[in-house]
Amino acid sequence: xxxxxxxxxxxxxxxxxxxxxxxxxxxxxxxxxxxxxxxxxxxxxxxxxxxxxxxxxxxxxxxxxxxxxxxxxxxxxxxxxxxxxxxxxxxxxxxxxxxxxxxxxxxxxxxxxxxxxxxxxxxxxxxxxxxxxxxxxxxxxxxxxxxxxxxxxxxxxxxxxxxxxxxxxxxxxxxxxxxxxxxxxxxxxxxxxxxxxxxxxxxxxxxxxxxxxxxxxxxxxxxxxxxxxxxxxxxxxxxxxxxxxxxxxxxxxxxxxxxxxxxxxxxxxxxxxxxxxxxxxxxxxxxxxxxxxxxxxxxxxxxxxxxxxxxxxxxxxxxxxxxxxxxxxxxxxxxxxxxxxxxxxxxxxxxxxxxxxxxxxxxxxxxxxxxxxxxxxxxxxxxxxxxxxxxxxxxxxxxxxxxxxxxxxxxxxxxxxxxxxxxxxxxxxxxxxxxxxxxxxxxxxxxxxxxxxxxxxxxxxxxxxxxxxxxxxxxxxxxxxxxxxxxxxxxxxxxxxxxxxxxxxxxxxxxxxxxxxxxxxxxxxxxxxxxxxxxxxxxxxxxxx
Numbered sequence: 210x211x212x213x214x215x216x217x218x219x220x221x222x223x224x225x226x227x228x229x230x231x232x233x234x235x236x237x238x239x240x241x242x243x244x245x246x247x248x249x250x251x252x253x254x255x256x257x258x259x260x261x262x263x264x265x266x267x268x269x270x271x272x273x274x275x276x277x278x279x280x281x282x283x284x285x286x287x288x289x290x291x292x293x294x295x296x297x298x299x300x301x302x303x304x305x306x307x308x309x310x311x312x313x314x315x316x317x318x319x320x321x322x323x324x325x326x327x328x329x330x331x332x333x334x335x336x337x338x339x340x341x342x343x344x345x346x347x348x349x350x351x352x353x354x355x356x357x358x359x360x361x362x363x364x365x366x367x368x369x370x371x372x373x374x375x376x377x378x379x380x381x382x383x384x385x386x387x388x389x390x391x392x393x394x395x396x397x398x399x400x401x402x403x404x405x406x407x408x409x410x411x412x413x414x415x416x417x418x419x420x421x422x423x424x425x426x427x428x429x430x431x432x433x434x435x436x437x438x439x440x441x442x443x444x445x446x447x448x449x450x451x452x453x454x455x456x457x458x459x460x461x462x463x464x465x466x467x468x469x470x471x472x473x474x475x476x477x478x479x480x481x482x483x484x485x486x487x488x489x490x491x492x493x494x495x496x497x498x499x500x501x502x503x504x505x506x507x508x509x510x511x512x513x514x515x516x517x518x519x520x521x522x523x524x525x526x527x528x529x530x531x532x533x534x535x536x537x538x539x540x541x542x543x544x545x546x547x548x549x550x551x552x553x554x555x556x557x558x559x560x561x562x563x564x565x566x567x568x569x570x571x572x573x574x575x576x577x578x579x580x581x582x583x584x585x586x587x588x589x590x591x592x593x594x595x596x597x598x599x600x601x602x603x604x605x606x607x608x609x610x611x612x613x614x615x616x617x618x619x620x621x622x623x624x625x626x627x628x629x630x631x632x633x634x635x636x637x638x639x640x641x642x643x644x645x646x647x648x649x650x651x652x653x654x655x656x657x658x659x660x661x662x663x664x665x666x667x668x669x670x671x672x673x674x675x676x677x678x679x680x681x682x683x684x685x686x687x688x689x690x691x692x693x694x695x696x697x698x699x700x701x702x703x704x705x706x707x708x709x710x711x712x713x714x715x716x717x718x719x720x721x722x723x724x725x726x727x728x729x730x731x732x733x734x735x736x737x738x739x740x741x742x743x744x745x746x747x748x749x750x751x752x753x754x
Contacts, residue, residue, distance in 0.1 A: 215343035216476045217381050218350045219369045221417075223357045223406025224388040228423045229450060229459075231284035233386050234352040235291035236460040240469055241348055242292055243483030250288040250350045251342040252281070252301045253335075255361035259305040271518045274682045274730055275300070278655025284352060286519045286730070290526070291460070293733045299342045304361060307334050327364050335368045348476070357385075358409050370414040379477045385410060385417040386450070389424040389432075398428060400436055407440040418475050419446040419468075427451060446471040455495045455525070457734055460488065491529045491734055498534040502748050505557040507540045507577040509570035514539070520563055520591070523732035527745040530737050535745060542573030550580035557586070559748035564592030564683070564727060568617045575601045587720040587751045589744040592683050595713060595723030596626045599687055602700050607691075616685050627688045629709075653681045659711045659726065665703035666722050667712050670743035677704075679726035679740075686710065687725070720747035 218237065222230045234250055242248045254261075260280045261272050273286040279298030289296055311334050315325050323330075343349030353369070355362045373381045387403045403422065410417060420442055422428060433447040448466050453459055464485065473481040504524070508517060521537065528535040540553045550573075554560060560581040562574050574594070578601045581588040590598045596614060603612030603625045614626030659677050661668035671677050687710035692702060695713075704712025704724065715721040724740060732738035 214380075215340075215346055216348050216379075216478075217339070217343065217372065217376070218348060218384060218472070218476075219381070220350065220352045220384045220386065221357055221366070221369075221410065221415075222353070222355070222386045223410065224402045226356055228386050228388060230352050230354075230386050231287045232456050232459055233384070233421050233450060234284075234350045235287045236463055237384070237468070237472070238288065238348075238350050239291045239460045239488070240464060240483045240485070241350075241472070243485055243488070244469070244478075244480050246478070247345070247347040248292060248350065249294075249342060249346040249348075250285075250292065250296070250300060250352070251339060252284045252288075252352050252354065253339075253365050254282055254301065254303040254354045255359065255365060256303055256354075257305045257308070257361075258303060259309060260303060271516050272682070273519060274654060274680050274727065276656045276680065280652075280654065280682070282354070283515065283518050284354075286522070287456075289731075290519075290522055290733045291457075293735050295731075299338070302338050304364075307331060307338070307364075310334055328367060331364050332368050332371065335365060336372065339368070339372070357406055357413070363413070366410075366413050366415060373415075379475070382419070382472060382475045383415055383417045384419045384421060386421040386423060389422040389428060389436075389449075391425055398424065398426075398432055400432065400439070403436055404439050417442060419448065419471060421448050421450050423450050425452050443471060455492060457488070457492045457495060457525075461485065461492060487735065494529045494532050495525060495534075498528060498532050500533040500749070501536055502533055502558045502745070502752060503536045503538055503556070504559040504561055504745075504748060505540050505554045505577070506537045507542050507545070507554075507560065507562045507574055509542050509565055509574075511539050511541050517563055519727075519729040519732070520561075523729040523738055523741040524745065526732050526734050526737035527742040529734065530742065531745055531749060533745070533749060540577070542570035542577065545573035545576050546570070550576045553577075554580050554586070558752040559587040559589070559744065561588075561744070562590045562594030562597060564594065566593070566616075571597065571617060575604075579605055582715065582718065582721065585719055585751075587744065587747040588718075588722070589740070590723035591729070592681075592725060592727055595725050596685065596687065598713060598721075598723040599625050599691070599695070599700070602695065602698075603691065606698055606700075607694055614685055625688050625691050626685050628684060629686050652684055653686075656680050657706045657711075657726070659704045659706045661712070662701070662703040665701070665712075666714055666720060666743065666747075667703045667724070667740070670739040672739075677739075679724070679728055680730040681726050683725065687713075719751055720744070 220230050220234045222228050238248045238250050271283040272280050273283050275297050276295045277297045281301040285301050311330050353365050387406045391398050428449045437444045437447045448468050469481040524535040574597050578598050600612050603609040609623050612623045612625045613621050615624045615628055656678050699716040701714050702710055703714045711725045713723045728738040728740035
């Protein structure tokens with residue numbers, strides 16, 4: 210099956226969700242990559258949505274966008290940030306995609322009249338996608354979403370079980386992440402949830418080679434030994450994933466427990482000595498920085514901060530490289546509408562308005578932008594944040610009182626942000642979109658080039674590069690009809706993508722930048738995104754002045 214000799218590590222989870230399977234997979238991948246292995250990561254999502262693109266951020270957290278324009282699970286963001294690599298649509302797929310393909314193949318007669326069943330047809334489609342994701346790599350780490358026993362995940366577990374037999378024992382490793390709860394009233398760590406989770410996995414036909422214990426505190430040796438014996442794994446293959454001050458500490462914690470020894474033994478790998486010094490230095494600066502700055506983060510999905518995961522992580526990356534803690538002050542834009550911006554933003558060193566969809570909370574964001582502009586506070590507006598910067602300027606500087614976006618009022622006479630009828634997508638194909646087009650298929654998605662203006666903050670952030678490449682996720686664009694009026698009054702267009710406005714800045718402001726793209730999607734711990742890094746640096750300089 211695996212012509213190039215790709216080895217597979219399958220990461221499953223038990224007891225409950227949100228244990229950190231994604232961080233576990235990313236951490237193991239980071240360590241293996243630092244040993245010189247060619248590593249890729251794949252996320253399997255058992256839900257029936259084709260992708261998470263149309264899900265509410267409050268339902269599923271952030272939608273991460275890959276270089277080739279795939280809307281994926283937020284765990285792919287962790288993979289990219291940890292492994293310092295760019296993934297594609299083949300690194301994430303859902304049950305919806307699998308069934309869609311199988312049904313389309315059945316309609317085309319590709320199964321020669323056979324009765325279509327979960328085994329073998331669905332399982333074989335899953336298997337083919339897994340193998341494709343591992344092509345050209347030494348190791349593919351596969352994370353299965355959900356928990357063991359979920360009905361949605363059973364076809365994936367059957368696939369994992371079959372691949373062990375088809376590939377051979379030294380080509381496959383199964384790692385199970387499970388909860389080790391501490392019962393405060395009893396004063397004890399309880400192993401039964403782990404034992405039952407492993408029993409369920411073994412009932413399905415999979416015996417894990419390693420167990421990762423998620424715990425809020427250190428785990429005594431005797432508890433690890435008890436789990437090893439009761440779950441039939443080697444003692445050195447029981448690893449503790451204790452709560453850490455930062456997720457980037459996790460690979461170091463794993464390394465301190467010599468996690469690579471049993472992995473290399475199982476997969477018959479030659480070298481298991483990662484070069485992790487640079488990583489450790491950055492983690493030290495995250496945990497014990499020399500300084501702190503405060504940034505007002507003006508959003509509207511604050512009930513689930515996972516909605517902004519890539520952006521908050523990008524601020525951590527920039528802070529680590531500048532040896533400063535970026536303290537985020539979460540500001541609900543709807544509260545600004547009621548009580549004004551000054552109450553929430555005054556005293557902050559910088560203001561950030563992120564992306565988003567819909568009309569709710571918009572006026573509060575506009576007030577926050579106006580406050581940052583007038584008070585000369587370093588400002589970064591991302592996607593919707595840039596669009597609202599243009600609207601704010603149109604209303605309060607150009608005097609266009611009814612300036613808005615057609616997203617909020619499709620009958621407006623002054624659509625400073627509008628919906629273009631057609632555009633060229635990241636693959637060079639023409640896309641048509643109207644106000645009635647399905648939401649899931651009309652976004653400008655993926656990586657696009659952006660020409661930067663000489664002398665701009667944007668170009669300076671990218672070390673003078675005349676052309677940069679960043680990722681997009683939006684439907685609406687800045688209307689070029691208002692370009693001349695904006696530039697004549699101090700708002701300069703400093704970034705363009707195939708004639709579309711991609712970045713704006715202000716002449717009479719120390720540091721004010723709005724970008725249509727999402728810089729957070731390309732930020733990694735070892736290589737922070739230049740836009741985010743420049744914003745944090747400007748914030749530090751403004752505060753020191």
